[in-house]
Amino acid sequence: xxxxxxxxxDPVVCAVMEGILEGEGFAVCSAGDAQTGLSxxxxxxxxxxxxxxxxxxxxxxxTILELRDTNPDARILAITGGGSFAAGDVLRIAELLGADxxxxxxxxxxxxxxTVKRCLAL
Numbered sequence: 001x002x003x004x005x006x007x008x009x010d011p012v013v014c015a016v017m018e019g020i021l022e023g024e025g026f027a028v029c030s031a032g033d034a035q036t037g038l039s040x041x042x043x044x045x046x047x048x049x050x051x052x053x054x055x056x057x058x059x060x061x062x063t064i065l066e067l068r069d070t071n072p073d074a075r076i077l078a079i080t081g082g083g084s085f086a087a088g089d090v091l092r093i094a095e096l097l098g099a100d101x102x103x104x105x106x107x108x109x110x111x112x113x114x115t116v117k118r119c120l121a122l
Contacts, residue, residue, distance in 0.1 A: 002120065003044060006030040007037030007063065008052040008079070013105070017050065020109045021116065034058035038066060045071075048119055051099070053080035053090050061090075061097060068098040075119050081105035 004026050006017050014030040021028045029044065031037035034055050041049060049067060053060035060078060067074050078094035079102065091102035101119045103111065 001025070001027045002048070003027045003029075003046040004048045004050060004116065005037060005040055005044065005046040006050045007032075007034060007055065007060075008050070009033060009055050010052075013052070017112065020112055024113050024116075026116070034060070034063040034066075037063065038070075041067060041070070041074075048075040048077060048116060050077045050079060050116075051094075053078055053094060061094060064094060064098045076100050077115060077119050078102040079105055079107075 004021055006014050006028060008014050008030065009032050011032065018028045018030060029040060031040050034057055037051070051060045051063050055063065060080070064076055064078060067076055076099045078091055078099035080090055091104060095102055101115055103115045
């Protein structure tokens with residue numbers, strides 16, 4: 001079974017993504033902050049990590065860089081609603097710094113599934 005780790009500080013977003021992806025047959029776990037997410041990554045070695053850019057403590061960009069340092073072959077999907085930043089610009093930066101793909105929140109379930117499948121097919 002393909003495993004996905006979701007790192008997002010919004011429990012509702014995590015629950016929604018878990019429901020969508022589990023419905024597609026993925027095994028999903030989540031973490032509410034970067035440190036917990038990095039620990040779970042080390043424990044579980046998931047096939048894909050979905051990282052929110054705006055996280056408490058360590059931001060998503062720093063998390064992506066650490067994931068890349070830990071495992072250069074990790075599949076990473078960056079997501080963000082943007083906050084006070086232009087979401088598209090932040091997501092382009094995330095891709096330049098190591099994310100395989102990106103997705104702007106809010107997204108439709110089909111968009112999430114298609115993007116996850118695209119990341120896994122790289």
